Amino acid sequence: MIKEIIMAKHHGFCMGVKRAINIAEETAEKSDEKVTILNEIVHNESVVEKFREQGVQQAFSVDDVEGGTLIISAHGIAPDVIRKAEEQGLKVIDATCPLVTRIYDIIVKAVEQGFHIIHYGEADHDETYGVVGYAPDKITVVSDKESLLALPDWKERKLGLTVQTTAHEKEFEEAEKLAVKKWPHIKVFNTICNATTKRQQAILELAPNVDMVLVVGSESSANSNRLAQISDGICGRGILISSVDDIKDEWFEDKYEKIGISAGASTPDYLVEAVIEKLVELSGGTANVVLPEKRTKIARVAR
Numbered sequence: 411m412i413k414e415i416i417m418a419k420h421h422g423f424c425m426g427v428k429r430a431i432n433i434a435e436e437t438a439e440k441s442d443e444k445v446t447i448l449n450e451i452v453h454n455e456s457v458v459e460k461f462r463e464q465g466v467q468q469a470f471s472v473d474d475v476e477g478g479t480l481i482i483s484a485h486g487i488a489p490d491v492i493r494k495a496e497e498q499g500l501k502v503i504d505a506t507c508p509l510v511t512r513i514y515d516i517i518v519k520a521v522e523q524g525f526h527i528i529h530y531g532e533a534d535h536d537e538t539y540g541v542v543g544y545a546p547d548k549i550t551v552v553s554d555k556e557s558l559l560a561l562p563d564w565k566e567r568k569l570g571l572t573v574q575t576t577a578h579e580k581e582f583e584e585a586e587k588l589a590v591k592k593w594p595h596i597k598v599f600n601t602i603c604n605a606t607t608k609r610q611q612a613i614l615e616l617a618p619n620v621d622m623v624l625v626v627g628s629e630s631s632a633n634s635n636r637l638a639q640i641s642d643g644i645c646g647r648g649i650l651i652s653s654v655d656d657i658k659d660e661w662f663e664d665k666y667e668k669i670g671i672s673a674g675a676s677t678p679d680y681l682v683e684a685v686i687e688k689l690v691e692l693s694g695g696t697a698n699v700v701l702p703e704k705r706t707k708i709a710r711v712a713r
């Protein structure tokens with residue numbers, strides 16, 4: 411029986427996601443022309459669906475956009491895509507998170523100074539495509555420690571190491587140590603964003619004190635997956651759910667009394683609140699809900 415539901419101190423929407431959603435909403439509101447978002451504005455199905463319902467189009471290639479305004483998502487995009495969109499006569503509105511743009515700036519500057527960049531991140535993530543686009547011939551992407559160690563000796567090369575904003579902090583720390591050991595001259599730029607750091611640290615505090623952690627977030631969300639993965643490694647049960655509908659009553663046997671809740675940086679509050687509401691219902695209305703200090707109430711849970 412569920413006795414306690416504890417929310418992670420830091421969870422849900424980050425600055426970059428809020429900003430991208432605001433930009434897209436304002437653009438859609440003000441524009442008389444067709445508005446299209448390139449890729450997912452943020453990696454959350456519910457948010458993406460809301461924009462679709464409001465008549466905002468979505469495309470995965472500039473080739474498929476016929477006219478009007480094109481919004482670049484929070485994850486950013488390669489500069490040649492922006493150039494192409496402008497050449498096609500599209501009005502481009504850039505909602506790239508400033509902390510992603512920061513990586514572009516670091517890479518451009520480092521490459522100008524003769525560096526070759528090793529970027530630690532998922533090869534098939536939107537953010538990585540954008541980052542690589544800033545110096546395609548001067549970046550090597552590695553997604554794990556093994557591929558990092560398999561790289562050539564590169565003793566004569568000036569090397570820089572950057573990292574995906576939403577990477578697993580501890581894994582990157584280990585990768586960084588291996589990189590420095592292999593190339594003592596490598597210059598490390600830790601580009602993991604502070605929203606990722608705070609959410610992962612909150613999980614490190616929460617997970618040892620609960621029997622299970624539910625992370626609300628979409629499968630496409632790298633940072634949500636990471637939170638579930640870290641939780642699983644600590645308390646033995648970390649599950650990623652996209653919404654309350656994914657919850658299975660049979661998960662909550664007697665040994666799962668304390669349930670931790672977190673949410674990825676692109677997960678809206680209403681999805682998290684619906685999950686808490688459901689857990690309270692499963693407890694017969696008796697579970698104690700422990701909220702982070704700054705959060706005094708859950709809108710949907712009448713307690």
Ligand code: SF4
Pocket residue numbers: 424425426427484507508509510575576603604605606633675
């Ligand atoms: S997770 Fe970090 S990099 Fe990504 S949008 Fe949020 S603040 Fe920006």
